[in-house]
Amino acid sequence: MKLANRVAIVTGAGGGLGRCHALYLAGQGAALVVNDVSDANAAAVAAEITDAGGRAIAATGSVTDEAAVGAMIDSALSRFGKVDILVNNAGILRDKSFAKMTIDDFRQVVDVHLIGAAICSKAVWEPMRERRHGRIVMTTSSSGLYGNFGQANYGAAKMALVGLMQTLAIEGEKYGIRVNALAPTAATQMTRDVLPDDSLRLLDPALVSPGLLPLVTDDAPTRAILCAGAGHFAAAQVTLTRGIQIGGAATAGEQLVARWSEVTDPTDAIVPAYGFQQAEREVAAAKAA
Template sequence: MTISSMQHDNNSQNNKPLNARVAIVTGAGGGLGRTHALELARHGARVVVNELNADAAAKVAGEIQAAGGEALAIAGDVTDFAQMQAMAAQVVAAWGRIDILVNNAGILRDRSFAKMTMEDFRLVMDVHVMGAVHCTKAVWAQMQEQQYGRIVMTTSSSGLYGNFGQSNYGAAKMALVGLMQTLALEGAKRNIRVNCLAPTAATQMTENLLPAAALALLTPERVSPGLLALVQDEAPTRMILLAGAGSFESAHVTMTEGIHLGDLASSAEQLCERLAEVQDRSEGEVVPAQGFEQFMLEVKKAGAALG
């Protein structure tokens, strides 16, 4: 290699948006997690491949290294907080920092609510919700100290809008939206930005749920580019990015203008009669900056009613 070509390679690496950033991707031994890890590495990040199966983690880390990137394979169970703390400590010892966390690990235990066991409901909640909590808690202090962090929660349209047979999964995925909303507020002063990604991708989790024609379009590789937007230096915070088949949308939790009922004696009956007005989205619908805005709106309307 000539000096000029070496300089070109170095400049290309330095120009990558995630150059020298350290990223952890959970559940990265296959499917969407694997393509997330490869995408982050392609944009310059040093990637920690976390997976329950050590061989699967090592294989993906090997792919990154073979392409000229840096990667560590760390086996671990996201439902075990001690293991996630140990992983974070190992990453800091190796690379000095943790810039990006992608909470991707997940499972499915689909059944109608009537047929679902409490064990399957609890297991899905533990992996998706507590798994994300464990991983985030394990890196939070490091991100606060270094005044930088980018965290992505993996939500789903099943949580945002519902899906038959996925009460456990939907509950877990909507819980992650709530977690994201509050952590984004708490992390803002330390430049920790927290977002949600709602992927539509054919993975091992979904291969039996969709027809072949749809699976051919819904490849993980068509989702992972959206991840860059949520972890770059100029990333937003509190965004819910939907991604699938190369398309990208945004979801919002909104609040309508609603109505005020001043007569307590008849308010229940009036509300039943005027629910359509409460649901009306044509005027005054907003995306609240924080939960307190509900209180502010309601007190304001009550005050206006008092004259």
């Protein structure tokens, strides 16, 4: 029971992957705040946990509603005294090709995935800072990391969550707050019309949830991107190649075209510890030249 005495919030936990996350974390000993826009669904999952001998409360409300999120955190603190873990899982799909997608389709998806995660993370940030302990998991996606036809809105939101993770991890480090991302592949209502039936049978969402454990324990990493599906786990990384120094010659653009293979050569690529490391290396190369 690696999460005994820990308190976790899972958003969008009234069904699908979120429900599996909540049940898994409860099985590891955590007390759960089960969030969903459906009061009945949140209550049902909370009841599953309590019926199995665990501790859980339901919290109804959209992650885009700051007042509802604030009330959820207040309920968690009142009932359990703290919040150790936040899993930003809530999401929606509005899949269409970009040509057919409306800006409202785009905005709705970004609001739930990105703004909702920011609202929830902001709400737990101060309680976690005060206790100098916290674990936040963003739900990213291969659609954001690598792109997917018909998911410009979803992919943009999911990649933005990686950027949010990177910065919150840096800002939270001295307060004991570790922030990671999980990129799941699972057969849920959101993916039912996206993946073929033979794949859906293998992608039980319950097989993703164990991926949460290394991201939320006391010895969790920070800034990790864990890809999980069908019982398979892999890490994704945002890398920076060694690159080349061309300088500001009039033919710099032409040289860049001619030497493109050198720019993209992955040999000696690094995973920067912070964004400004790119600028530091560029300045160092310019000075050396």
